[in-house]
Amino acid sequence: MVARASTVAVVGLEPVPVVVEAHVGAGLPGFSVIGSSGPAAGQAVHRVRTALRAVGVTLASRKFLVSLAPADVPKVGARFDLAMASAILAEEGAIPGDALARCVLLGELSLDGAVRPVTGVLPAASSLAGSDRRLLVAEENVAEAALVEDLEVVPVSALAELVHLLRGDQLPRPVSTPVGTSLGVGSPDLGDVRGQAEARRALEIAAAGGHHLLLLGPPGCGKSMLAHRLPSILPPLSRAEALELAAVRSVAGLLSDPCGLDHRPPLRAPHHSMSAAALLGGGSGVARPGELSLAHRGCLFLDELFEWPRHLLESLREPLEEGLVRVARSRATVTYPALVQVVAAANPCPCGGGDRCSCSDDAIWAYRSRLSGPLADRFDLAPNVSRLSASSLLAGGEGEPSVAVAARVIAAREMAAERWGTTNREARPFALRAVTRPAALRTLADAVEAGELTGRGFDRALRVARTCADLEGSELVEPHHAFEALAHRMQLRACAAPTAVEVAG
Amino acid sequence: MSWAARLGGDPGLALRVVRLAATPEVTPELVRRCIAARLDAAEATDAEAVVSALEEALCRRGRLADRAVTDRVGRSLDSANATMFVVGQSGYPVRLANAWPELGAPPWIFVRRARRAGLRDAPSVAVVGTRQPTWDGRRTAVRLGRLLASRGVVVVSGMARGIDQAAHLGALEAGGPTVGVLGTGFGVDYPYGDGALRERVAASGGLVTELLPGVGPKPRHFPWRNRILSGLADLTVVVEARERSGALQTARLAAAQGRDVLAVPGSLNQPTARGPLDLIRDGAQPLTRLDDVLEALGLDPAQPCQALESPEPPGLDAPAGAILRLLGPVPTSPGDLAATLNRPISEILSAAAELTTRGLAQSTPRGLIATA
Numbered sequence: 030m031v032a033r034a035s036t037v038a039v040v041g042l043e044p045v046p047v048v049v050e051a052h053v054g055a056g057l058p059g060f061s062v063i064g065s066s067g068p069a070a071g072q073a074v075h076r077v078r079t080a081l082r083a084v085g086v087t088l089a090s091r092k093f094l095v096s097l098a099p100a101d102v103p104k105v106g107a108r109f110d111l112a113m114a115s116a117i118l119a120e121e122g123a124i125p126g127d128a129l130a131r132c133v134l135l136g137e138l139s140l141d142g143a144v145r146p147v148t149g150v151l152p153a154a155s156s157l158a159g160s161d162r163r164l165l166v167a168e169e170n171v172a173e174a175a176l177v178e179d180l181e182v183v184p185v186s187a188l189a190e191l192v193h194l195l196r197g198d199q200l201p202r203p204v205s206t207p208v209g210t211s212l213g214v215g216s217p218d219l220g221d222v223r224g225q226a227e228a229r230r231a232l233e234i235a236a237a238g239g240h241h242l243l244l245l246g247p248p249g250c251g252k253s254m255l256a257h258r259l260p261s262i263l264p265p266l267s268r269a270e271a272l273e274l275a276a277v278r279s280v281a282g283l284l285s286d287p288c289g290l291d292h293r294p295p296l297r298a299p300h301h302s303m304s305a306a307a308l309l310g311g312g313s314g315v316a317r318p319g320e321l322s323l324a325h326r327g328c329l330f331l332d333e334l335f336e337w338p339r340h341l342l343e344s345l346r347e348p349l350e351e352g353l354v355r356v357a358r359s360r361a362t363v364t365y366p367a368l369v370q371v372v373a374a375a376n377p378c379p380c381g382g383g384d385r386c387s388c389s390d391d392a393i394w395a396y397r398s399r400l401s402g403p404l405a406d407r408f409d410l411a412p413n414v415s416r417l418s419a420s421s422l423l424a425g426g427e428g429e430p431s432v433a434v435a436a437r438v439i440a441a442r443e444m445a446a447e448r449w450g451t452t453n454r455e456a457r458p459f460a461l462r463a464v465t466r467p468a469a470l471r472t473l474a475d476a477v478e479a480g481e482l483t484g485r486g487f488d489r490a491l492r493v494a495r496t497c498a499d500l501e502g503s504e505l506v507e508p509h510h511a512f513e514a515l516a517h518r519m520q521l522r523a524c525a526a527p528t529a530v531e532v533a534g
Numbered sequence: 535m536s537w538a539a540r541l542g543g544d545p546g547l548a549l550r551v552v553r554l555a556a557t558p559e560v561t562p563e564l565v566r567r568c569i570a571a572r573l574d575a576a577e578a579t580d581a582e583a584v585v586s587a588l589e590e591a592l593c594r595r596g597r598l599a600d601r602a603v604t605d606r607v608g609r610s611l612d613s614a615n616a617t618m619f620v621v622g623q624s625g626y627p628v629r630l631a632n633a634w635p636e637l638g639a640p641p642w643i644f645v646r647r648a649r650r651a652g653l654r655d656a657p658s659v660a661v662v663g664t665r666q667p668t669w670d671g672r673r674t675a676v677r678l679g680r681l682l683a684s685r686g687v688v689v690v691s692g693m694a695r696g697i698d699q700a701a702h703l704g705a706l707e708a709g710g711p712t713v714g715v716l717g718t719g720f721g722v723d724y725p726y727g728d729g730a731l732r733e734r735v736a737a738s739g740g741l742v743t744e745l746l747p748g749v750g751p752k753p754r755h756f757p758w759r760n761r762i763l764s765g766l767a768d769l770t771v772v773v774e775a776r777e778r779s780g781a782l783q784t785a786r787l788a789a790a791q792g793r794d795v796l797a798v799p800g801s802l803n804q805p806t807a808r809g810p811l812d813l814i815r816d817g818a819q820p821l822t823r824l825d826d827v828l829e830a831l832g833l834d835p836a837q838p839c840q841a842l843e844s845p846e847p848p849g850l851d852a853p854a855g856a857i858l859r860l861l862g863p864v865p866t867s868p869g870d871l872a873a874t875l876n877r878p879i880s881e882i883l884s885a886a887a888e889l890t891t892r893g894l895a896q897s898t899p900r901g902l903i904a905t906a
Contacts, residue, residue, distance in 0.1 A: 389666025512884035519897035
């Protein structure tokens with residue numbers, strides 16, 4: 030006889046149904062696990078064997094064989110413990126064999142038989158939505174699994190409880206589905222920022238159009254402060270978007286205690302000393318998501334941009350272009366989503382900037398041109414953030430609060446979404462030209478002629494101009510929108526440091 | 535030693551001079567001390583006397599370069615197409631001879647020009663300044679170079695990045711002669727990567743150095759270079775200079791050589807205006823309009839003086855015009871403009887870009903400056 034239990038492996042974000050088969054037979058006493066289970070299988074044997082003893086099943090003096098199928102799916106972690114134990118319990122007759130037919134089990138076992146939470150429950154649960162099967166998970170994973178609608182989730186706190194449940198001795202405990210979201214709670218507000226008119230405007234445009242933003246300013250002027258407030262003026266994520274992000278967090282093990290689906294756009298601020306694997310995703314066997322994917326549908330904040338090693342910035346190019354990142358490791362190549370808006374911050378000049386800065390213009394252009402290769406083309410807005418003077422620190426009231434800015438941002442995003450279904454950042458050049466007044470195109474063409482703008486910069490400036498127009502509620506891009514877009518790019522001309530010959534008389 | 539004939543002047547003398555030049559002991563300091571100790575004023579401008587005195591001084595020490603070294607140096611000068619001019623001989627610049635010897639002008643200079651021609655004997659002006667100028671300073675240097683060259687004035691400068699090159703470029707643009715004085719020997723790519731500009735200057739007015747071919751830039755070379763620079767010019771204009779800069783040293787050397795010094799005044803808040811302002815305090819003539827430099831040379835400024843305030847260009851909207859009136863050579867940030875004018879930042883930004891595209895303003899890393 031062979032008993033079967035169902036579980037789900039997660040490769041990247043991809044759920045793969047796995048059947049656990051248990052067989053007890055004659056032969057030399059032992060417990061073997063087969064089916065590409067990796068080095069972790071040996072540990073699972075010890076956990077399962079000891080946990081079963083806690084419910085009175087001893088595996089002495091017989092041959093136990095557990096197979097995880099399909100064998101060619103990479104299986105990592107302790108998530109199959111519960112299913113393995115259940116299959117053995119059914120094989121031993123401790124629970125009726127058909128009781129397992131409608132169950133999908135996910136959980137790690139502790140030595141005393143308690144069920145512990147695992148990662149990647151959300152993608153597994155999503156794959157079961159709408160089916161007639163119920164998902165049995167540890168108490169701690171219930172809230173996560175309950176994010177999926179149309180799925181029966183059963184909490185199991187110990188192996189003994191599982192036995193009672195499946196024998197029908199006990200009814201499943203009810204699960205309260207968490208509702209509501211925690212929008213804006215605890216996230217910093219733009220009202221805290223005083224002055225900085227240029228940077229605030231750039232932040233608003235970046236939020237409305239999804240454009241990448243580079244903040245330039247001396248240390249302590251509030252670059253990070255501004256960057257951390259970008260999520261507060263972004264529109265909340267839709268349910269589908271929030272679930273995508275939650276799935277990434279689940280796989281990364283960062284969704285331990287969700288109080289409902291988090292609709293806030295994320296902001297991740299990785300440090301420049303991190304490895305490429307930590308940024309893009311990595312790890313042995315099957316890659317786990319990196320910071321880039323954890324910032325999916327939100328912002329990736331690169332502080333001290335000039336300190337970042339070139340190879341890391343280079344490695345961001347392709348994912349930023351494609352909106353996803355592919356990571357190949359020995360056992361699988363996985364794809365994680367990576368639709369992010371980059372917010373970077375950098376000192377404006379080699380000495381760090383500030384009032385005593387005496388760097389020459391040439392030195393500053395040369396410093397900034399270090400960025401030219403990998404990322405400069407990707408930024409659309411580069412405001413100067415200045416240090417506030419002592420008098421303005423004392424005078425002047427609060428800045429405009431996030432709520433007011435967010436209202437304009439949402440209105441502008443709706444205009445863009447109505448027009449082409451995406452943000453302006455992803456708008457196609459041809460479609461853009463159709464909603465631009467010829468005079469505005471002429472303005473940008475003049476800038477190209479004057480050497481202020483490159484060919485690639487033309488379309489990018491046009492997108493920003495479109496966002497300026499959306500913020501104003503204007504159907505067509507007018508010349509003054511184009512001019513404003515150009516103004517936001519002025520600090521980006523780093524690669525083309527002016528030479529004396531260009532100086533007009 | 536066929537190269538000796540091609541170096542110019544008397545081949546016998548040329549051979550002896552190259553032998554002196556090839557001797558590592560011969561530094562400007564040694565030459566000055568030696569001449570001061572051994573020769574009187576009349577003898578000091580006689581090539582034969584100067585060379586003999588130096589030979590004598592070095593022979594006593596037993597350090598004079600041997601025949602093989604002399605030959606190698608001579609051939610390297612020849613292959614660099616250099617012409618040599620010795621003090622007191624024809625072709626040695628008159629102005630440099632006037633600075634000789636108490637201020638230590640070099641007893642010989644090497645010149646590289648197209649077809650081995652000598653330096654032009656026209657009025658000349660040295661335009662010097664910092665290697666790290668502001669946009670505005672660079673503009674001033676370009677315009678000075680252009681104006682001077684268009685009037686046939688030789689623009690002398692030091693080939694350094696920044697103000698020096700801007701002055702050379704301005705002169706070249708106007709098709710006029712410009713002379714570059716080097717702090718290295720010929721055949722050294724310094725400033726690195728500016729070989730094309732050096733060639734243009736060589737073809738225009740010529741390159742001048744007292745160092746041997748292949749001698750690289752050393753910090754002590756530049757004060758030496760500066761005394762030739764100021765010595766070659768009738769007057770020196772300092773465009774922008776920080777405190778303790780080489781340009782200030784050139785200005786002081788020029789003053790010591792009895793030449794006029796003009797300084798371009800700048801803002802108190804601009805670190806690059808420190809030098810010129812200090813010079814003006816110490817008695818240099820402020821350059822209040824470009825034509826001042828022509829007047830100082832005794833030339834008639836044929837064109838009327840340019841008005842200090844340019845009329846407002848037509849067709850500007852209200853915010854753009856208001857911004858333009860606020861802009862000057864010191865960068866102003868859009869945020870400050872918005873606060874001053876009490877207008878929304880978006881309006882200020884688009885007006886600023888409009889001004890930039892029309893060439894009325896320039897965006898610098900620190901903010902906007904006026905270019906009109």
